Amino acid sequence: MMLNGAEDEEKWLAEGIAGIQHNAFYMHQALDSNNLREALKYSALMLSELRTSKLSPHKYYELYMRAFDELRKLEMFFKDESKHGVSVVDLYELVQHAGNILPRLYLLCTVGSVYIKSKEAPAKEVLKDLVEMCRGVQHPIRGLFLRSYLAQISRDKLPDIGSEFEGDAETVMDAVEFVLQNFTEMNKLWVRLQHQGPGTVREKREKERNELRDLVGKNLHVLSQIEGVDLEMYKETVLPRIVEQVVNCKDDLAQYYLMDCIIQVFPDEYHLQTLETLLGACPQLQPTVDIKTVLSRLMDRLSNYAASSPDVLPEFLQVEAFAKLSKAIGKVIEAQIDMPAVGAITLYVSLLTFTLRVHPDRLDYVDQVLGACDKKLSTIPKLGDSRATKQVVALLSAPLEKYNDIVTALRLSNYPRVMDHLDNGTNKVMAMVIIQSIMKNSSCISTPDKVEVLFELLKGLIKDMDGADVDELDEEDFKEEQNSVARLIHMLYNDEPEEMLKIICTVRKHTMAGGPKRLPYTVPSLVFSALRLVRRLQGQEGDIVGEEVPATPKKIFQLLTQIIESLSIVPAPELALRLYLQCAEAANDCDLEHVAYDFFTQAFVLYEEEIADSKSQVTAIHLIIGTLQRMSVFGVENRDTLTHKATGYSARLLKKPDQCRAVYACSHLFWVDDQDGLKDGERVLLCLKRALRIANAAQQMANVARGSSGPVTLFVEILNKYLYFFEKGNPQITSAAIQDLIELIKTEMQSDSATPDTASDAFLASMLRYIQFQKQKGGVMGEKFESIKL
């Protein structure tokens, strides 16, 4: 009856355990009464439970462990000859009478362990005997566990150097031979399991084999723990023998696992010195073996080793590890035509990691790896696999992380080529990684050439890519990307004005291709970067002699005009207007009247022709007034023209309150505190009176429209201006006028139709307090304020 399923298996296991416990009980009794005969009988019966074929390796292991623990007790009994009176030599013969082969061999191994320990015979002889005898069990699972038992009990009895079981000469070789033989036999059993039973249970077989693999692999662990296996012996005997077995078994599961084992259990130094053998095995493995994982793990191990201490690096150089690995990878990729892109790229990532750790100074190696990857990627029509894409990003990120400096990466000629293989979306992600790296490390990119290369790398962010679906753009992402580009522009810097100007021109060339969506982000950065250069030159102007001076403020201002003009395609008149005004201020500081005038003209043209929205107009007019007020470069004529324009715009604003505020702000254009000759009190008063008229008109309009008077805010604000100019000593502003205005405001506030406005109340109260304060303070100012009667 064939029973499958976990439940049945549990039942078989429980029965097996019960069988072991049952016989173990009688075995214990026999041991307690020093009855060798009974002990042998019941231990053999107990071990018979291991003859089952019904259990999966996992369950069989549980059963095996039960028997294993019991055998330790038996072993102790065997050891103590005083208890049973039989010499170990005789005992070794005696147990061979057990009827069944499996119990017999377990008992033989157990006595063998005691035999070696007793040193009655050379370890070598006993081990040789045991490993030969175990051939008697050819059932794969039972055979594997039996041999694993042999491996375990002999583990500390190998004739290793320095061991108490070391023989006369060449005994390490005996130990190695023993383990290798056991390994070979186990591997054969393990591989054979694959070919048992019908093809339909292949999957089940593979699962079982995977569970069993550590039994085979453990032999390699034992080999690695033998102290006598020095590099010489490993290189000449151990590795070639293992590799021979691995290659010849022609089983992909075994090959993959055992290659992994070799890499993990033997030390790094050995791998470095035997790279040829190890790498030479790779092309000989079955085509279905996942060599890329094997090689990746080898390189990861070696990378960690290289990182562990600088002292080991000469070893890597001595054996030309990079060249060997690089060649092996090339061969594997070439041979495995069906290897998916992700596999090949993963290999290159491992090789790159290795290179960066072992040869951080060899940029040519790094570039070589990138070049090889580019070559491979060029054979793939489109990189559609997201895992492959991820690996490419890892490949490109590795040098950035290593060098913490984009400038180094910019020297890698193959870097942009690899990046070009990414799809548009990922290309942008990578570009962001690059920018973030620059920001994090505050890397300064200081030559036009490097800027050129950098912008070529970042082109996914700088301009629309072919085939990019604009509709799919995420607004938020786009904003973040462009803000990053804007920040990046400030990291491009050179102390030399000439070089800096070239950088600005390069950035301009690239950003101008960005189209209407990007320009509003990039143009301001570029403008301020150029203005920074202007500010640097502004002090030196007088010192520079000679004709050939390309980096002059004048020239930069020309460039700035063109840059700002580019915003017209957006269009972004408000932004352009702000930037023109910034430029005007800079020109002012450079003492360039015509240039400054031109910028104002540009701003005014925009105001008149492009800025139609009334709110924007208000903002713009105040910016214009503010900037104009600070200008000192203009002669009377130019200044009058511009001031005239500005006051004209102010009076023509759509809403009365806006008009009023702009007009009283204009008063400052005629009174610049720190400048002689610009204290035109009359025109200040004209502005304020005009503002009052407009405020009055606004009040009346509100009356007509809503039947109540509008807020007195405007009057209060104008009063503030009166006080300002009064204090500044404008003779046109009299205390009487101020008194009248205060009266007017108070009357308005008390009128029935007044709309209560706490802000205005507070503002007024604060001004009145100020007047009182000045009066009390006395002095010249106090006297002046004294004339205001409240």
Place this chain on the structure above:
Amino acid sequence: MASRRRMLLKVIILGDSGVGKTSLMNQYVNRKFSNQYKATIGADFLTKEVQFEDRLFTLQIWDTAGQERFQSLGVAFYRGADCCVLVYDVNVMKSFDNLNNWREEFLIQAAPSDPENFPFVVLGNKVDVDGGNSRVVSEKKAKAWCASKGNIPYFETSAKEGFNVDAAFECIAKNALKNEPEEEMGAKPAAMDFPYLSS
């Protein structure tokens, strides 16, 4: 029978890959140390005779694979353990963070009858590295964790220099001895229900 059983003490060493489990065992049993990293596959044990309270014991020390992919047969060997040694590398935070996982995994898999009082010992290994300058887990932090798990004894060790290794294993042996052996369920044979004796 009880006296015979107590001659063997079973100890399991657990911990992340590369923390020095094999090295600690080799240092204690063979007085040998190698700087080379060699992964362990499956489970492997060495024995050592120890004299304790005038009696001789055999300490069976199980070294295990820290890498999961080299533990393909599962952990049936946990069964019957008398003490579990949890090892971490004082220079690697993650190896310390994982102690909890190792402890819980052990309790689940070994299923001792009294998990609350099952003896554990924690070893913070590699204290020699870089003169202690690369250390990231403080003794205080480790001790606090041990205290929170029922006052687990804690030792700082260096398998490389043999520092504290004997002291740690002496404590391990002492705690293993304190562990009450599990009752062997059904050890006493019932009536013969099924035919074992078919050999």
